Amino acid sequence: xxxxxxxxxEISVVEKEDVTLDCVYETRDTTxxxxxxxxxxxxxxxxxxxxxxxxxxxxxxxxxSWNFQKSTSSFNFTITASQVVDSAVYFxxxxxxxxxxxxxxxxGTSLTVIP
Amino acid sequence: xxxxxxxxxxxxxxxxxKLTVTCSQNMNHEYMSWYRQDxxxxxxxxxYSMNVEVTDKGDVPEGYKVSRKEKRNFPLILESPSPNQTSxxxxxxxxxxxxxxxxxxxxxxxxxxx
Numbered sequence: 001x002x003x004x005x006x007x008x009x010e011i012s013v014v015e016k017e018d019v020t021l022d023c024v025y026e027t028r029d030t031t032x033x034x035x036x037x038x039x040x041x042x043x044x045x046x047x048x049x050x051x052x053x054x055x056x057x058x059x060x061x062x063x064x065s066w067n068f069q070k071s072t073s074s075f076n077f078t079i080t081a082s083q084v085v086d087s088a089v090y091f092x093x094x095x096x097x098x099x100x101x102x103x104x105x106x107x108g109t110s111l112t113v114i115p
Numbered sequence: 116x117x118x119x120x121x122x123x124x125x126x127x128x129x130x131x132x133k134l135t136v137t138c139s140q141n142m143n144h145e146y147m148s149w150y151r152q153d154x155x156x157x158x159x160x161x162x163y164s165m166n167v168e169v170t171d172k173g174d175v176p177e178g179y180k181v182s183r184k185e186k187r188n189f190p191l192i193l194e195s196p197s198p199n200q201t202s203x204x205x206x207x208x209x210x211x212x213x214x215x216x217x218x219x220x221x222x223x224x225x226x227x228x229x
Contacts, residue, residue: 006157009155033214033215035217035218043203043222043223044220044222044223045205045207045220047217047218047219050216050217052215091157091158095213095214095215097213097215101146101163101165101171101213101214102160102163102173102174102214103148103160103163103214103218104160104174105150105157105158105159105160106157107155107156107157108157108158
C-alpha cells in the first residue's frame with residue numbers, strides 16, 4: 001500500500017490564483033515526520049518543510065502554507081498568489097520513527113502556473 | 116560549500132556492463148540513501164545507510180548493490196544493468212542515523228541502459 005498519496009497528478013492555475021496540493025499519508029507510528037520537496041524544471045530537489053507528528057500547528061512561510069491534520073492523515077500545501085516560478089513538481093514524503101528507517105515519497109504533483 | 120555530489124551526471128550503457136555511480140557528501144552526515152525517479156512513480160528508495168558499514172534495502176533494491184566503507188561515500192553499483200534500470204537516480208544525505216531530518220540531494224544521474 002502506498003504510504004504517501006498525492007492524488008493530484010497535474011494541476012494548472014493562472015498566475016495569482018491560490019492552489020492547494022493534497023497529501024495523504026498512512027502510518028501506524030505515533031511518531032513520524034512529514035516533508036515537502038520541490039523539483040523545479042531544472043531537476044534538483046529542494047527541501048521546503050519538515051513537520052513532526054506532535055506539532056499540528058499550521059505553518060506559513062511567505063506565500064507558502066501547510067495544513068497538518070492528524071485526524072484525516074493529511075499534510076496539504078497551499079501556495080497563495082501563485083507565480084510562474086512556482087511551476088514545479090512537488091513531493092510529499094514520510095519517515096516513521098518506530099517501524100523503520102526508510103523514507104517514503106509520494107508520486108508527486110506537477111504544478112503549472114500559467115502567466 | 117555543503118553539498119552532495121554524484122558522478123557521472125549522465126550515462127548511457129549497454130545491458131550487462133557493470134557500472135558504478137559515485138556519491139559523496141561533505142557534511143559529515145550519517146544517513147545516506149539512493150532513490151530512483153520514474154514518471155508517475157515519484158521517487159523510490161533503493162538502499163539506505165544509517166552509518167558506516169550499515170546498509171539496508173529500500174523498496175526497490177533488486178539489481179543494485181551499495182557499500183558504505185567511509186562516512187562520506189555511498190556508491191551505487193549495478194552489476195548487470197538491464198533496460199528497466201533506465202531512470203534518474205538521486206543520492207541524498209541527512210544529519211543523524213535516522214531519516215528524520217531534511218535530506219540533501221545530489222544533482223541526479225540520468226542513466227540509460229540500452
